[in-house]
Amino acid sequence: MDTQCFNITLLLILHCLCATATYMSSFKVLSPNSVNRTDLLCPSYCFEDLRNVHHCCVCTAIPEWHLSSNYLLLSLEYFKCDGSAKVIGDVDNSLPAILKHRDGYLQRYPSNLCDFTNIREIDLKGNKISTICIISCLSKSDTLDLSYNKIYQIYNDTFSLLTQLRILILTHNGLTKLDPFSVVGTSLSITLLDCSWNNMTELDASNFILENDFCEYKFNSNKITKIVNKGGFTLNPDKIYKGGLVELTGNLFYKSIDFEELGIKDIKTLGKLMSFGFLLSDAKFDCDCHMEPYLELAELIMNKIWRDYFNMSCWNPLEYRGLSIPYLVMHKKLDLFICNITEKCPRYCRYYHQQHKRTTGVNCTDANLEALPDYVPEVSNLTVLLKNTKIKTFESRNYLGNTTFIDMSNTGFSEVENDVFMQIHNGVNFLMEGHNLNDMPRGFQVLNPCIAQLGRTVIKCNCNHLWIKVLLHVKIKISNL
Numbered sequence: 346m347d348t349q350c351f352n353i354t355l356l357l358i359l360h361c362l363c364a365t366a367t368y369m370s371s372f373k374v375l376s377p378n379s380v381n382r383t384d385l386l387c388p389s390y391c392f393e394d395l396r397n398v399h400h401c402c403v404c405t406a407i408p409e410w411h412l413s414s415n416y417l418l419l420s421l422e423y424f425k426c427d428g429s430a431k432v433i434g435d436v437d438n439s440l441p442a443i444l445k446h447r448d449g450y451l452q453r454y455p456s457n458l459c460d461f462t463n464i465r466e467i468d469l470k471g472n473k474i475s476t477i478c479i480i481s482c483l484s485k486s487d488t489l490d491l492s493y494n495k496i497y498q499i500y501n502d503t504f505s506l507l508t509q510l511r512i513l514i515l516t517h518n519g520l521t522k523l524d525p526f527s528v529v530g531t532s533l534s535i536t537l538l539d540c541s542w543n544n545m546t547e548l549d550a551s552n553f554i555l556e557n558d559f560c561e562y563k564f565n566s567n568k569i570t571k572i573v574n575k576g577g578f579t580l581n582p583d584k585i586y587k588g589g590l591v592e593l594t595g596n597l598f599y600k601s602i603d604f605e606e607l608g609i610k611d612i613k614t615l616g617k618l619m620s621f622g623f624l625l626s627d628a629k630f631d632c633d634c635h636m637e638p639y640l641e642l643a644e645l646i647m648n649k650i651w652r653d654y655f656n657m658s659c660w661n662p663l664e665y666r667g668l669s670i671p672y673l674v675m676h677k678k679l680d681l682f683i684c685n686i687t688e689k690c691p692r693y694c695r696y697y698h699q700q701h702k703r704t705t706g707v708n709c710t711d712a713n714l715e716a717l718p719d720y721v722p723e724v725s726n727l728t729v730l731l732k733n734t735k736i737k738t739f740e741s742r743n744y745l746g747n748t749t750f751i752d753m754s755n756t757g758f759s760e761v762e763n764d765v766f767m768q769i770h771n772g773v774n775f776l777m778e779g780h781n782l783n784d785m786p787r788g789f790q791v792l793n794p795c796i797a798q799l800g801r802t803v804i805k806c807n808c809n810h811l812w813i814k815v816l817l818h819v820k821i822k823i824s825n826l
């Protein structure tokens with residue numbers, strides 16, 4: 346009877362060992378480029394989808410000692426009623442250690458924490474910690490859970506020495522500020538950052554654009570209105586930014602990221618962020634010229650850049666409210682994304698920057714104007730719309746030199762000042778149908794008839810008009826001249 350019992354126990358033990366061995370063999374070692382460590386294991390199912398192996402491993406890796414339960418558990422003992430405590434445990438043990446003390450009264454790190462250099466995981470969820478001093482002694486830490494404490498600010502050196510930190514949980518702290526480069530930096534390689542449910546009002550770009558692969562950075566449910574760049578972060582065109590998921594829902598965003606502020610002048614550089622996913626579905630977007638560059642890029646890679654791309658809509662301007670942004674992109678309506686400018690705008694006209702055409706427009710269409718506006722903004726590549734106005738004379742203006750598009754149609758203008766031809770350049774797109782000219786001013790020979798639409802002009806031909814013949818000879822089809 347006794348022996349039978351023993352046999353069963355032995356069998357059970359054997360069975361357990363076997364199961365552990367099989368379990369362990371379904372993991373493979375992950376050697377991240379960014380950190381010098383070999384203790385991370387990646388589940389073998391990650392290798393089933395070859396395109397996604399790396400990202401899957403980054404998201405699911407487990408330290409080997411954790412998986413095999415080969416670690417020491419440390420505990421805490423309070424020694425004052427002000428929430429001061431000491432770590433209890435074997436200081437000299439070389440096993441990786443985990444310190445876990447949830448829902449306590451701890452107000453600061455335990456005073457002897459640095460004696461335990463083997464600590465890899467700290468779980469102090471639900472305590473009363475308000476300041477975290479620089480804890481370089483914990484340089485081997487892999488996971489830090491400080492959720493549900495009272496930490497209001499993270500400085501750029503708070504975690505900078507924790508080069509192995511992979512998981513950092515700061516949710517529910519009332520956090521108002523993350524200094525630039527405080528969770529991302531050359532030596533940090535956090536793959537899961539949770540700053541959700543805090544009180545942050547802005548987010549510095551330096552804290553989520555990184556070269557290392559990451560799984561997810563969560564900033565959802567804060568009060569973030571905009572992405573800022575106070576740390577002077579710039580994208581390095583020679584580097585590859587692998588990216589991950591940046592969760593930004595439940596905030597108060599009204600602007601997408603201002604890429605120019607990040608030093609991105611060329612839209613192609615933006616491609617470097619393409620593997621990032623930004624979750625922003627409930628943001629109240631300003632559908633204006635600042636958003637347009639993003640969308641131009643998104644046009645090509647629509648479902649890659651925002652994971653729930655199909656659920657974003659405009660909030661401002663009012664007349665676009667509720668319009669689906671992806672719909673506008675797919676239906677090639679990027680021209681709608683403009684910014685009004687109020688400076689130096691002629692009365693009765695609207696002045697705007699239209700990013701998609703890289704042009705600044707002065708729209709005086711239908712205005713009660715009898716002459717060209719005296720001044721318009723001093724910018725290059727102007728579009729001047731004077732259609733249906735009461736302009737009688739096409740007078741010269743300095744800004745004509747910077748104008749690439751003029752619409753003077755249906756004005757009935759009957760005179761053109763000679764200086765005009767000194768100012769406009771030959772590539773100008775000039776619409777003048779519905780004029781009252783009774784002769785075609787010779788100056789128009791500077792125009793490219795393929796671009797300009799000169800409208801119908803009845804002229805009495807004489808030798809002075811030979812230039813028209815030459816002009817027409819050069820160009821193919823001007824049926825309505």
Ligand SMILES: *[C@@H]1O[C@H](CO)[C@@H](O)[C@H](O)[C@H]1NC(C)=O
Nearest residue numbers: 377378379380381382383508
């Ligand atoms: C990684 O660690 C090994 C051994 O500990 C060391 O020789 C090597 O220089 C380290 N590499 C980096 C990039 O830190």
Ligand SMILES: *[C@@H]1O[C@H](CO)[C@@H](O)[C@H](O)[C@H]1NC(C)=O
Nearest residue numbers: 500501502524525526530576
């Ligand atoms: C950290 O912030 C301080 C100012 O708050 C600044 O002087 C210092 O250069 C920053 N360090 C890094 C590494 O960004």
Ligand SMILES: *[C@@H]1O[C@H](CO)[C@@H](O)[C@H](O)[C@H]1NC(C)=O
Nearest residue numbers: 517518519520542543544545
């Ligand atoms: C967040 O800020 C609001 C005031 O802006 C304050 O009432 C609230 O208590 C703060 N939340 C936390 C968790 O500190």
Ligand SMILES: *[C@@H]1O[C@H](CO)[C@@H](O)[C@H](O)[C@H]1NC(C)=O
Nearest residue numbers: 594626627628653655656657
């Ligand atoms: C779209 O957004 C709304 C509100 O933000 C959300 O309730 C809904 O589930 C989203 N739909 C999809 C398909 O993501």
Ligand SMILES: *[C@@H]1O[C@H](CO)[C@@H](O)[C@H](O)[C@H]1NC(C)=O
Nearest residue numbers: 632633662663664683684685
């Ligand atoms: C620009 O101004 C017009 C006219 O005032 C207005 O209807 C429109 O909503 C404004 N657009 C933006 C993007 O502010």
Ligand SMILES: *[C@@H]1O[C@H](CO)[C@@H](O)[C@H](O)[C@H]1NC(C)=O
Nearest residue numbers: 702703704726727728749750
């Ligand atoms: C100037 O504006 C026109 C639209 O009027 C646009 O087609 C062109 O690309 C712009 N040129 C430059 C250099 O931005």
Ligand SMILES: *[C@@H]1O[C@H](CO)[C@@H](O)[C@H](O)[C@H]1NC(C)=O
Nearest residue numbers: 695706707708709710711730
């Ligand atoms: C210019 O203004 C007119 C009248 O307000 C409007 O119908 C037209 O769409 C505007 N054109 C552009 C390009 O904004």
Ligand SMILES: *[C@@H]1O[C@H](CO)[C@@H](O)[C@H](O)[C@H]1NC(C)=O
Nearest residue numbers: 722723724725726743744747
């Ligand atoms: C023409 O555009 C340039 C900028 O490209 C600007 O400096 C200049 O003042 C503009 N000229 C006029 C007359 O608006």
